[in-house]
Amino acid sequence: MDWKKEILSQVEKTYRCSFETAHLETTRKNDFLVRLSEILQKKADLILKQNQKDVRRCQKQNYSEAFIDRLLLTQERIRRMSSSLVNISNLEDPVGTIIRETIRPNGLLIKKIRVPIGVIAIIYESRPDVTIEATSLCIKSGNCVILRGGKEAVFSNLILVDCIKEALNLADINPEAVNFVKSGGRMGVRYMLSLNDFIDLIIPRGGESLIKTVVSLSTIPVIKHYKGVCHIYVDRDADIRMALNVCLNAKVQRPATCNAMETLLVHRDIAKTFLPEMAELFIKHRVEIRGCPETMKIISSAKPATERDWHEEYLDLIVSIRIVNSIEEAIGHINKYGTKHSDSIITSSNNSAEKFLREVDSACVYHNASTRFTDGGEFGFGAEIGISTDKIHARGPMALEELTTYKYMIYGNGQTRT
């Protein structure tokens, strides 16, 4: 099987390279990012030409409009990729930071130091921007990258990987630091997921079924960026103007994102004053409302919500609304139907807010703010590789620091254990 040999050889080369990449000086990594930024600009026409091959093939095969939009590159999108590379070059390098330092009674000095993870494999769908984004964040944090992108974007990815290799060479970095693995089809992915001696972490980027497949096949740790079924709970003590404002923002500002609100929970005592105004705003913004039976009594145009709706990530101008009897019921609903992503309470009561923030088991819990802020940029990380819905290693927005691990460096003068 030639593809097996090819994958193994690429993965092994990347692994061996990881021992060098881990110790690259920051200036060299930044040089790579800036060079790549320049190359993307310079080769924009060529990149667009290759991208068009992918796009046209997918159009012929009747892929959805949304799919083709994710695949499509434009001058403007290349410009944005290029400037984001410069941004990442300006971020602080997390590698080498001392996390903690202790001197033990026996004189041993123990330093806990931030180091790269090693080899990170990104398995993603046909979004060529991920090729650049994942590479830049992994290299800046001292990791090597194995890219496995969707087959529909193969021409786009191959030209982008050429640009990456050219920039690595110019920055005097071993070009094996980034490899694009394309052979073997689905069996190739399955094989990659078994190479736990050479790959330290898998980050799948894409829909739920891609992630579930990766999790079920992988013997390598996986960090999952599952869907976001995000809630806002409008408490009895909410400021109604604020609640209207925040809920509208969380639903309509960019409904296709994972941090948009999907379900609105409203305390019974405020429902009759709050919901009619909220419904009016939603309808004005063309939001379809699906409500529980109580909601339907207040909003006559609402369709009935089914059990399925509470689980649903619409990613669209649709909202489900449920009236609850208490904050406990709201928290229970979120912990049952939510995806541990982002949830918010609107209330003037600090006690209720603290209870909600403590008891809702999600990566990001908000008091009086839109769920839309769950984002590496908004958190001040300068970038993100995704939003982890996992609880192990990294939770919420994942950026440079989350792409590192640590080691203990211990300094002695001959200590032995007794």
Place this chain on the structure above:
Amino acid sequence: MDWKKEILSQVEKTYRCSFETAHLETTRKNDFLVRLSEILQKKADLILKQNQKDVRRCQKQNYSEAFIDRLLLTQERIRRMSSSLVNISNLEDPVGTIIRETIRPNGLLIKKIRVPIGVIAIIYESRPDVTIEATSLCIKSGNCVILRGGKEAVFSNLILVDCIKEALNLADINPEAVNFVKSGGRMGVRYMLSLNDFIDLIIPRGGESLIKTVVSLSTIPVIKHYKGVCHIYVDRDADIRMALNVCLNAKVQRPATCNAMETLLVHRDIAKTFLPEMAELFIKHRVEIRGCPETMKIISSAKPATERDWHEEYLDLIVSIRIVNSIEEAIGHINKYGTKHSDSIITSSNNSAEKFLREVDSACVYHNASTRFTDGGEFGFGAEIGISTDKIHARGPMALEELTTYKYMIYGNGQTRT
């Protein structure tokens, strides 16, 4: 299948309980630990009686002496478990610590807060002390625990779990916080490893084959505590007295532990002065020496080391020795044959030490000290649930802090995203 129903019901109950356990006040958790400590002392005779049932059955079935030693409880061992519970009650509670706090330009206050992971399943062999140790560390860090211990220790474990439940009740903690899952045999373990909606983390405790099986079957994140093939590299610039002292300690002080030295690497330039004295000490302490061809020229009694030896965790009074031409060769050997556990360099050169500590890709890297210090107690953590050889989430000694994750609590006054 009755066992499936039984396991699912136990796991679901534990999961539901985890929402309470996460917010327990420290005093209640400490009360549980102290009560359990008292109960173990009070019921020592009963525990020993049940343990004897397990021991006698295994003796009849000709289990190895080492196996029976791990299974065996004694008055002294119970006393030690009991006092370790009091120690853990005195450790700081990691839950609720603010890891970081930022105010964003839009006024949002973002707090990164330490929280429990949720439900942790411990899959282990027939060591009843793990039942108490894992439970105490998990509860102190606010987690719920599912225990799946080896079938040979079932009587011991059932009485210990009775003690745990009694202590939970006395401390007014929901007794579903700890459940012992015994049904279903191997299929039961496999089924448990698929319940990723209810279990957040698996920690296998035991031999390599147990861990590999768990990794290959689990869709739940696993933190692996693999074997320790630990090295000491005696550099050209080593202080010979110190090197002799540290190497002897790392090999003979407790050879059956994962942080004992298995392979000694020696720089060619120092080999002829260092190795004869080292060999004499090893032989005096009944250590069997297996050497590379160069070593055998210096130590006549050495047996030849094979390729297999460099991979081997002897856990016994055996050492493999290899002479290397440079520090690069030493680092290369460790990164090839080591298990990312603990490795040490003995040298008077700070440059060589820094190079070694930076480039050896292990959880704990030492300068002029014995590898035997890789231990939660020696690191000042007060306890440990094991030594992670993974790079994701936790590396090296894992104690209370490593049994937690974090969440972001975000405070606003009506912020929306534009």
